[in-house]
Amino acid sequence: MSKFDEIIKRSGYSRATVSRVINRSPHVSDEARRIITEIMNELDYIPNRNAVSLSTGQTKQIGIVTAMIDELSLTFINQFMDTAMDYGFQTIVYMSRGDQQTEMQAFEDLRSKRVDGLLIVTCVNDPHELKSYMHYGPIISWQRMGNDDIPSVAMDQAQGYRLALEHLVSKGYIRIANVFGRSGSLNTHSRREAYEKFMNSRGLPVWREAYQYSVFSSSDGEAAFRHMMEQGERPQAVLCSNDYAAIGIMSEARRQGIRVPEQLAIVGFDDTELSRVLELTTIHNPIAEQAKQAFYHLWRVLGKERLELMPTALDYRLIERKTT
Amino acid sequence: MSKFDEIIKRSGYSRATVSRVINRSPHVSDEARRIITEIMNELDYIPNRNAVSLSTGQTKQIGIVTAMIDELSLTFINQFMDTAMDYGFQTIVYMSRGDQQTEMQAFEDLRSKRVDGLLIVTCVNDPHELKSYMHYGPIISWQRMGNDDIPSVAMDQAQGYRLALEHLVSKGYIRIANVFGRSGSLNTHSRREAYEKFMNSRGLPVWREAYQYSVFSSSDGEAAFRHMMEQGERPQAVLCSNDYAAIGIMSEARRQGIRVPEQLAIVGFDDTELSRVLELTTIHNPIAEQAKQAFYHLWRVLGKERLELMPTALDYRLIERKTT
Numbered sequence: 090m091s092k093f094d095e096i097i098k099r100s101g102y103s104r105a106t107v108s109r110v111i112n113r114s115p116h117v118s119d120e121a122r123r124i125i126t127e128i129m130n131e132l133d134y135i136p137n138r139n140a141v142s143l144s145t146g147q148t149k150q151i152g153i154v155t156a157m158i159d160e161l162s163l164t165f166i167n168q169f170m171d172t173a174m175d176y177g178f179q180t181i182v183y184m185s186r187g188d189q190q191t192e193m194q195a196f197e198d199l200r201s202k203r204v205d206g207l208l209i210v211t212c213v214n215d216p217h218e219l220k221s222y223m224h225y226g227p228i229i230s231w232q233r234m235g236n237d238d239i240p241s242v243a244m245d246q247a248q249g250y251r252l253a254l255e256h257l258v259s260k261g262y263i264r265i266a267n268v269f270g271r272s273g274s275l276n277t278h279s280r281r282e283a284y285e286k287f288m289n290s291r292g293l294p295v296w297r298e299a300y301q302y303s304v305f306s307s308s309d310g311e312a313a314f315r316h317m318m319e320q321g322e323r324p325q326a327v328l329c330s331n332d333y334a335a336i337g338i339m340s341e342a343r344r345q346g347i348r349v350p351e352q353l354a355i356v357g358f359d360d361t362e363l364s365r366v367l368e369l370t371t372i373h374n375p376i377a378e379q380a381k382q383a384f385y386h387l388w389r390v391l392g393k394e395r396l397e398l399m400p401t402a403l404d405y406r407l408i409e410r411k412t413t
Numbered sequence: 414m415s416k417f418d419e420i421i422k423r424s425g426y427s428r429a430t431v432s433r434v435i436n437r438s439p440h441v442s443d444e445a446r447r448i449i450t451e452i453m454n455e456l457d458y459i460p461n462r463n464a465v466s467l468s469t470g471q472t473k474q475i476g477i478v479t480a481m482i483d484e485l486s487l488t489f490i491n492q493f494m495d496t497a498m499d500y501g502f503q504t505i506v507y508m509s510r511g512d513q514q515t516e517m518q519a520f521e522d523l524r525s526k527r528v529d530g531l532l533i534v535t536c537v538n539d540p541h542e543l544k545s546y547m548h549y550g551p552i553i554s555w556q557r558m559g560n561d562d563i564p565s566v567a568m569d570q571a572q573g574y575r576l577a578l579e580h581l582v583s584k585g586y587i588r589i590a591n592v593f594g595r596s597g598s599l600n601t602h603s604r605r606e607a608y609e610k611f612m613n614s615r616g617l618p619v620w621r622e623a624y625q626y627s628v629f630s631s632s633d634g635e636a637a638f639r640h641m642m643e644q645g646e647r648p649q650a651v652l653c654s655n656d657y658a659a660i661g662i663m664s665e666a667r668r669q670g671i672r673v674p675e676q677l678a679i680v681g682f683d684d685t686e687l688s689r690v691l692e693l694t695t696i697h698n699p700i701a702e703q704a705k706q707a708f709y710h711l712w713r714v715l716g717k718e719r720l721e722l723m724p725t726a727l728d729y730r731l732i733e734r735k736t737t
Binding site for chain 2: 194
């Protein structure tokens with residue numbers, strides 16, 4: 090006798106009722122659920138709910154590849170997951186902590202059809218090497234890839250950076266310190282170039298000595314500000330890698346008795362919830378919209394259907410609050 | 414001819430060199446790597462690196478089950494992943510967004526030996542129903558489970574909450590508003606009970622009318638504070654669900670011209686990085702240590718070896734800063 094039949098026999102319930110309990114249907118009495126679940130446990134019976142749909146060949150699962158998760162990527166990932174769920178897709182996160190071998194797991198799972206498609210948030214393998222996996226299913230990236238091997242929903246941050254620069258210079262802040270993220274990243278390169286071009290175009294001095302890198306968190310921001318003070322020449326404004334770094338700078342500046350924005354202007358980046366709560370001037374980064382577009386891309390390729398929601402052009406916006 | 418042999422033939426390199434490139438060994442010249450990778454791409458050759466170890470029967474993968482990721486669980490998850498990596502384990506995150514069916518994927522993967530063990534951060538299925546999966550591999554939980562079906566590294570938050578209460582009352586704050594997280598959770602129950610017992614033991618009034626629930630983020634904290642002001646009777650102190658809620662309350666209070674801590678004391682919970690940067694009095698929650706202990710538990714069961722690092726007793730601590 091199969092375990093399934095054994096459950097029917099022991100419980101005294103019908104095949105339909107047992108099946109409903111196993112498939113977690115709500116249309117079953119609490120009493121029946123309790124009794125049948127207990128017998129399932131006694132028999133160590135676990136139904137296999139993890140099957141590929143035979144009609145579509147899809148698993149309805151999407152893999153998310155990322156080196157790590159921080160507050161910012163969390164916003165992106167959460168929005169992507171919400172959108173995916175709206176369309177009936179589950180998600181699974183592969184976090185590599187920067188290890189190439191670990192990251193390959195996700196791509197192997199695409200090959201073996203364990204997932205239908207992949208979203209790359211950040212990846213550490215060479216995109217050129219990953220390209221061939223696109224034969225097995227769609228791949229979309231949030232990270233800028235630096236070439237066309239894998240499509241990306243990334244935006245050029247130079248546009249947002251220029252908004253911040255125009256705002257600062259129009260308010261009379263000239264001596265601007267730049268606090269960047271990862272020194273070798275495409276985003277840092279874009280921002281640095283935007284700053285230098287902008288200053289040159291206005292005939293203003295480019296202050297390379299004040300560049301700082303690897304400033305990600307609020308603690309990093311505090312340290313970066315202390316370093317500026319030790320260097321002697323105080324900036325009139327600081328343009329930050331993200332809102333968290335800006336919060337650290339704002340907090341440390343106030344602790345040192347420096348008035349914001351009278352003596353020091355601060356501009357964050359991303360327009361996170363905390364930047365609003367703490368009244369930080371920042372650049373709105375349409376992260377949630379990018380996440381939706383990333384899903385729509387995968388969906389179009391997988392569903393082979395026209396999606397009514399067409400991607401809209403995304404823009405950065407300056408959000409002026411109390412720190413400039 | 415197999416694709417592997419084809420690569421050897423086309424590249425002119427030895428079997429050993431081709432194998433090293435495929436297995437990402439660093440001991441190979443850039444030139445060889447470039448040529449062999451190109452041929453791999455031409456041939457659409459993708460080696461299968463995703464194999465169960467035949468010697469141990471382990472995949473060296475651990476699944477992490479969670480309903481969602483917020484800043485707090487992120488601290489826990491990141492520490493767990495770091496520890497797992499130190500011991501040669503990879504991790505994969507199953508995020509359910511609160512959907513029971515989605516969550517079961519992780520447990521099915523434990524059954525099919527796709528992962529060696531599971532860490533539950535938060536789960537939405539009934540622990541009693543999940544229990545039988547422990548036959549297939551170790552499971553450990555961060556969330557309090559409310560029974561002994563699945564082992565947990567959770568701590569009773571009442572201890573931490575009492576520290577905050579003693580601190581506030583010793584400083585003369587009597588009219589204390591409590592701002593909680595999820596209304597039905599075991600943690601909220603523990604905290605509320607700790608507050609009521611503490612106040613009763615000191616012969617002080619219990620202020621149930623000021624309870625607020627579902628206050629998680631800094632925005633929630635702002636709204637909670639506005640609600641308090643509308644209610645008329647202003648609290649002398651607010652005890653918060655977490656540091657983010659506390660930051661929102663602090664920010665909104667200052668915006669309304671209320672001096673912290675002279676007119677309003679605020680105590681957070683968890684001792685996050687931002688609480689230090691923003692000088693918030695809070696309760697240190699040994700999250701990182703809990704994450705390590707969770708991994709050690711899985712490792713002991715999987716490795717069947719004695720771990721030299723024995724779990725230490727974990728404690729909450731009061732961290733007094735500038736908001737009390």
